[in-house]
Amino acid sequence: MYRRNAGVRQPRLLRHDNILFRDINRKNIVFPDRVPVTSLENSMTIWSGADLICMDRRPALVLANIQLPEGRRADITIRDGRIVHTGAGEAADVMIDCTGLFVLPAAVDVHVHMRGGSQSAKEDWTTGSMSALAGGVTVVVDQPNAIPPLTTPEAFLARVREAQAHSFCSFAINSGVTPDTPIEAMWAAGAMAFGEIFFAPSSYGEALGTPELSSVLGRIRALEGLATIHAEGVTPGEDTGLATHDALRSSEHEREAVLAVQACNTSDCRIHFCHMSTAKAIDAANGSVEVTPHHLFLSREKTGDSNSRFKVNPPIRNERERKALWARWDRIDMIASDHAPHTMAEKEIPFPDAPAGVPGVETMVPLLMAEVLDRRITLPDLIRKTAIAPAALIGIPPAGYTPGNRADFALYPQSAVTVEPEILHSRCGWTPFEGYRAVFPETVILGGTVVYRDGEFSRGNPAWFAGKGYAPQTRQV
Numbered sequence: 037m038y039r040r041n042a043g044v045r046q047p048r049l050l051r052h053d054n055i056l057f058r059d060i061n062r063k064n065i066v067f068p069d070r071v072p073v074t075s076l077e078n079s080m081t082i083w084s085g086a087d088l089i090c091m092d093r094r095p096a097l098v099l100a101n102i103q104l105p106e107g108r109r110a111d112i113t114i115r116d117g118r119i120v121h122t123g124a125g126e127a128a129d130v131m132i133d134c135t136g137l138f139v140l141p142a143a144v145d146v147h148v149h150m151r152g153g154s155q156s157a158k159e160d161w162t163t164g165s166m167s168a169l170a171g172g173v174t175v176v177v178d179q180p181n182a183i184p185p186l187t188t189p190e191a192f193l194a195r196v197r198e199a200q201a202h203s204f205c206s207f208a209i210n211s212g213v214t215p216d217t218p219i220e221a222m223w224a225a226g227a228m229a230f231g232e233i234f235f236a237p238s239s240y241g242e243a244l245g246t247p248e249l250s251s252v253l254g255r256i257r258a259l260e261g262l263a264t265i266h267a268e269g270v271t272p273g274e275d276t277g278l279a280t281h282d283a284l285r286s287s288e289h290e291r292e293a294v295l296a297v298q299a300c301n302t303s304d305c306r307i308h309f310c311h312m313s314t315a316k317a318i319d320a321a322n323g324s325v326e327v328t329p330h331h332l333f334l335s336r337e338k339t340g341d342s343n344s345r346f347k348v349n350p351p352i353r354n355e356r357e358r359k360a361l362w363a364r365w366d367r368i369d370m371i372a373s374d375h376a377p378h379t380m381a382e383k384e385i386p387f388p389d390a391p392a393g394v395p396g397v398e399t400m401v402p403l404l405m406a407e408v409l410d411r412r413i414t415l416p417d418l419i420r421k422t423a424i425a426p427a428a429l430i431g432i433p434p435a436g437y438t439p440g441n442r443a444d445f446a447l448y449p450q451s452a453v454t455v456e457p458e459i460l461h462s463r464c465g466w467t468p469f470e471g472y473r474a475v476f477p478e479t480v481i482l483g484g485t486v487v488y489r490d491g492e493f494s495r496g497n498p499a500w501f502a503g504k505g506y507a508p509q510t511r512q513v
C-alpha cells in the first residue's frame with residue numbers, strides 16, 4: 037500500500053449550498069447548477085466532469101492506477117461501501133496501487149450450499165465464506181436444502197441468524213419449496229428467491245411433480261418472485277460409476293426436464309435454470325441459464341469412471357459433452373459453483389452410496405481467470421457472467437467501476453498457480469480441481485474494506501441481502 041497523494045499541495049476550499057468542496061486543480065470550478073450532480077445516500081456528492089468531491093469526510097479507500105476493461109486507466113474512490121468517483125484519485129485513509137493487477141468487480145455466486153449446523157464437519161458459514169472470499173466471491177446465495185430444510189419462516193430466520201453471526205462474506209438465502217411450504221410467509225421473511233426447486237430426486241432433495249410445480253410457480257409469480265430450478269430426469273437404477281450415473285441422468289433427460297418445467301409454467305413465472313450441464317438442455321431453456329465450473333472443466337475422460345469423489349448431480353459428462361457446453365459460452369448467462377462440500381471420508385465409499393456434490397466456490401473465478409490469461413475467454417465476459425448477471429438476477433446493487441456501484445472488488449495477479457487442496461479454505465479439505473491452473477486474488481474488498489489480503493482475513497461488514505418481499509416490521513432477526 038502507498039499514499040500516492042501524500043505530497044499534494046494544500047487544496048483551496050470552496051463553500052456552496054453549505055457543502056464544502058476542495059478545488060483539487062484550482063481550475064474548472066463550476067457550481068452545481070452548471071454541472072450534473074449525483075447525490076448518493078445524502079452522504080457524498082460528486083460532480084461528473086470536474087475534479088470536485090464533497091469534503092465532509094475523507095474517502096475510506098482509493099484503488100489507484102486501475103486498468104478499466106475498456107483500456108482507460110483510472111483511480112476509484114470509495115466511501116460508505118460505494119464508488120463515489122472514478123478518475124483522478126483523492127487523498128484517502130487507504131490507497132492501494134493496482135498497477136499490474138486485474139481489478140475485477142467481485143463475484144456473486146448464486147448457488148452454494150454452506151452447510152453448518154449438524155453438517156459443520158463438512159463446512160460452516162465461517163469456513164465457507166472464507167473460501168468464497170479467497171476465491172474473489174463476496175456475495176453467496178445459500179440454497180435451502182440444508183438440515184433442517186428451509187421450508188418454514190422459523191428455520192429460514194434461524195439460518196439468517198447463523199450466517200449473520202459467522203459469515204465473512206455478504207449473503208442471501210433462498211426458500212425451500214415443498215407442496216406444504218408457506219411461500220408467502222417465506223417471501224415476507226426475506227427469502228431472496230425460491231429453490232433450487234428439485235424437479236428430480238437428488239441428495240436431500242424431494243422432487244416436485246408436475247401439478248405441484250405448476251401450482252407453486254403460480255404462487256411465486258403472484259409475488260413477482262424468482263423460481264430457481266434443478267431440472268433433471270432420472271431413470272431408476274444403480275449408479276455403479278460415472279458412466280452409469282450419466283446414463284441414468286442423461287442429457288436427453290435434462291432437456292426433457294427443462295421442457296417439462298416450461299410446459300407447466302402456465303403462469304409465466306420468472307425462471308432460472310441452475311447448473312445446466314449439457315448443450316441440449318441449454319438450447320431448450322428459455323429462462324436464465326447457470327453453468328458450473330465442474331461441468332466446464334471436468335469430464336469422465338479426465339476423472340476416471342469409478343472415482344466417487346466426482347459424483348455430482350447433474351453428472352460429470354464425457355469430453356464431447358464438455359466441449360459442446362463450452363460452445364454455448366455466449367448463451368450461458370452466469371457461472372455459479374454449486375459449492376457442495378462433503379468430506380473425503382464421506383465421498384470415498386462405494387459409488388452408489390456416495391453423496392453427490394463437489395466443493396467449488398473458491399476455485400470458480402480463479403479457474404476462469406486462467407482461461408482469461410490464456411486468452412480463451414475475455415475479461416469483460418468473465419465479469420459479466422460472475423458479477424453483473426448474477427447481481428441482476430437477484431436484484432442487488434451491482435459491483436463495478438462507476439459511481440454508485442457496490443465497492444466489492446478482487447485484485448488478481450497476472451500469473452497462474454497450480455490448485456492444491458492445502459491452499460484452499462473449505463473445511464472439506466479437498467478439491468476436484470487439484471492440479472488445474474488457476475489465478476487466485478491477492479486482495480479482496482467488501483463494501484470498501486479490505487477483508488482478505490495475502491492469505492489473511494479480517495471480518496468487514498458483510499450484508500444480508502433480503503429479497504424484495506422482506507417485511508422487517510413483522511420479523512425480528
Ligand SMILES: [Zn+2]
Binds near residue numbers: 232266310311349374
Ligand atoms: Zn442442484
